[in-house]
Amino acid sequence: MGLNDKSRKRNAASWRERIQDGEMSSRSQTERKKRPLPRPSYPGLPQEAPDPAVIPGPTRRTGNSRNGPSRYDTPPQRRTSRPSPKEEYEGNPEREEENRPARAGTMRRPRFTIFGALLFVLLMPFRFIGSLTRNIRWFICWPLRILLGCCFVGIVIGAILVFLYGTISNRYDISEVKSNIPERTVILDRKNRTIGTLHGENRKRVSLQEVPPVFIDALLLREDNRFYDHGGVDWIGVGRAFAQVLKHKRATQGASTLTMQLAKITYNHRERNLHSKLTEVALAKRIEATYTKDEILETYINRIFWGHTFLGIAAAARGYYDKEPRDLSLAECATLAGIIYGPNDFSPIKHPEEAKKVRDIVLGLLKNEGKITEVQYQAALAEPIVTRTPQSRSEENYAMGLVRRELDAILEEEDIRLGGLVVHTTLDLDLQNATLDAINKHMDALEARKDFKKHLASLQAKREKRGILKNKLTTKAEYEASLAAWKALPAEQKEKTQPPMPNYIQSAAVVMDNATGALLAVVGGRDAEESKLNRAIQSRRQTGSLFKPFIYATFFQQGNSADTRISDDRIAYGEIRGAANWSPRNSDGTYRGMKPASFGLILSRNTMSVRIGNRAGLSNVIQSAQLAGFHGNISRTPALYLGTWEASPLDIASAYSVFANGGVRPTPYIIDHITDSQGQPRFAITKSKRTVYSQRAANITSSILQQVCKPGGTAGKITTLGFKSPCGGKTGTTNNYTNAWFAGYTSNLTCSVWVGFDSSTKILEKGYGGTLALPVWVDIMLAAQKEGYPANAIRTRPGSExxxxxxxxxxxxxxxxxxxxxxxxxxxxxxxxxxxxxxxxxxxxxxEPDSEESIPYAEPLDGSDDNIPLAEPVEETDGIPYATPI
Incomplete structure (x- = not known):
């Protein structure tokens, strides 16, 4: 193989390796062989020898040859897609280091989280405790660690509770502890005697100085003997109570201090659970930080519940013993201090034996602490449990009805809710009682008469024939007997039957001061417990002849006199304007001819009164009567001259005072002024008067009314009944004898009396006002004279206070x-x-105060002009500012 072939093979091999490396890079990280990271090079450090470079063999042509690329050239690098995140991390040593699994003996860098930071903070104290105790033996170390750990946990929980319940207690208005103490509004008569109470709660606030010191000692020994030492919470008492719970497995002893009890009753915490108790602890701390100990103690004794309806020490002393707090004996103080724990279970009225047990316990505490001597202790132990509830009379309710109505119109809702006011009325309690006694005396005598009983039986028989079986007509004694029989029935029978309703003869009376209009007595019936209807102010009846003086006064107002001649003959048809066919008759059926006007009023002649009214004019009579105090619906017909106008005893008394005042009518009132419990004024009545008739007209009418009360007049029996002082008045009887009236006056007082049934029922045959109402009036006015209201000569001009x-x-x-x-x-x-x-x-x-000689006086200045400092006048210069006109 030639050289070129060898180099070609090497290039091909390197190309294949690169292709294989690309394929390996696309494989998964677990399959490919990771390349070693290049070793960083630093100056001065020995470096490893680099790998021998692969030098490709010579090529025949290159890519930049003129003849273009050759097949023997090195193949170009393929453009691959963007490496995956895994490949990027493999190519980045730092990222690969982060993703590389931790080796044994190495720790991963922790990430920051809120939960981790919180856990670190919470565990830090325990780590600190562990570091403190690591050198202590294990049998001491671990109990100490547990103890310190529990203390830390307790501190954390306590801090959370303090913050939580401190926030809750801040929602309460701490000023309500002393200010928001509802108490009864006391009603006093003109002599500062208590008539009754209204609004608020059955409570009367007193100061610590008005309470015996031995009572305070007994209260603290019984309820909180470390009251002056703790800051609202008695932790010793808490520990003792907790120990009792562990011992008896239940709560046998409380840990509440007086301050905690005050917080509970102030904000009406009725639940007995941990949340309420912790809230009371937080409130007690705030109370102690706001008020002094004496203020807290005083507020406590005025707020605490003492059983029945008694709130506060004053109500308890009054309710149990009919005493003021300062008059309580040692045994009574110990009893009241002992029953606070369970006022209903230890009530001296319902459970005297239980009350005696707790009283003796408190007396023992007082003796052991040296607050009382042995002699006092033995004497108090021998004292029996005796209670004396205050006696109240039912007639007070009738007067209180009018007072309540006036207060509702005067006071704001907040004053009514909180109460605590002192209402000074014009009532005289002695005269009020005498008025009720006079009414009951004569009504009982009337019911005892044989003719009245026979008449009553006849009326009841007629009612039964008509099918009227309910509300039987009886005497007061018969009604009380039937009511007692109904109360004696078993509970099952009571539910099936209705209690009897009172339907016996009634009477009402009002007494007022002529000069001022002050109401001295208001009695609306015979018994307020049996009938709540105040007939003195709520019941309106026809007045009958009682209205005639106002017709005559209007007649005299027009210039006529008492000697003006008026015919007493029959009224001819068409004679009276507005009633052509009306011809009323006289009550005795006789007619006397021409007579002086005074004759018609003295003998109450109907024909003369109608003619006088006709001459005075119906509209004039109505107008003057309204000025005199008559109200309500009226019948604008000539029948008004004979007394068809309905009025209450209060209206009648107010109107008749005109004739005792020279024609001036004072506005009646029952509330004189109102103060708070400290005597600071809150309301004062504005007294007013109104001129109804001229002095001449009023005096002429008054002189005739005085003749009515002498022998020969309709009220001529007044002297034989025992009243011999100067007076004037008029009787009144309506048709069929359904209402009997008498209204009269002396120099100081005016009194009106009404007698009748609640329904329009005939009282008695010939039941005139002079025989039924006049005797009641006489007894009332005789009692008034005994109470300091003399009857002198009748005034002819307006009286003054x-x-x-x-x-x-x-x-x-x-x-x-x-x-x-x-x-x-x-x-x-x-x-x-x-x-x-x-x-x-x-x-x-x-x-007595010091004499005048020892009282220092300021020396007056010398009267000379030189010693009197005067203000320097301002010079009229341009510097004086003037308002610029618009």
């Missing part, structure tokens, strides 16, 4: 500082009140 006089209600003498401290002093403002001459001797005056 008298000067306020500070009086002691216990001694009825002038009050001093001792009476004010005892809370028996009040301001008497009744018109015409005769102030007593002597000071109260029943109470001890407080310390």
């Amino acid at each position: 008298g000067q306020a006089v500070l009086v002691c209600r216990e001694s009825n003498q002038l009050a001093h500082s001792g009476c004010q401290y005892a809370k028996t002093a009040y301001f008497e403002t009744s018109a015409g009140y005769q102030a007593p001459a002597n000071m109260c001797e029943q109470h001890i005056p407080m310390a």
